[in-house]
Amino acid sequence: MKTLVLFLTMTAVNFVTNAQDTDGVTITVTVPNVANSDGAVLFGLYDETTFMKAAPIKSAKGEIVNGVAKITFTDIPAGEYGISCVHDANNNERMDFEENGMPKESYGVSNNNMSYGPPMWSDAKFQVGAEDVELEIRF
Structure with missing residues (x-):
């Protein structure tokens, strides 16, 4: 009887452990409004x-x-x-700027808050939990 209880306990623990996503989740990002098909869209994932x-x-x-771009x-x-x-x-792998410091190329950040000046962490941050995340960023 002890062997059966131990076997069932170990099986249940194994099932629960394997059911949990230990590798993390996916974040899928789509930019639906790229002006043309020249080059590519470069994406960066950041923490604070x-x-x-x-x-x-x-x-x-x-x-x-x-x-x-997705x-x-x-x-x-x-x-x-x-x-x-x-x-x-x-396709030069970086953002290009005018002489006055203004961007030459379109850009965006998560949450689509595009105020004047560089993007702020407080405007761009979002939470990742146990579920996959899908975001749309507009230029």
């Missing part, structure tokens, strides 16, 4: 310490098809994140 200050935690390059970040642990993206029309 890296947003607008350092290299992204993860980055991706999205192909533009019919004015839409990427998926995988294995993202629960936490607070922000995403920025830029239409890299000339």
Whole structure:
């Protein structure tokens, strides 16, 4: 009887453990309004310490098809994140600026709050929990 109870307990624990997503979730990001199909859209996933200050935690390059770019970040642990993206029309892997400091290329951030000046963490942040996340960022 002890063996049966132990077996059933171990089976239940194994089932619950394997049912939990230990690798994190996915974040799928779509930009539906890219001006043209030149170049690609560069995406960066940030936390509070890296947003607008350092290299992204993860980055991706999205192909533009019919004015839409879409990427998926995988294995993202629960936490607070922000995403920025830029239409890299000339494929130089960076955002280009005018002489006066204004961006030459279209860009956007999570939550689509586009005020004057650089994006702010408080406007771009969003929560990732146990469920996959789908976002739309507009230029």
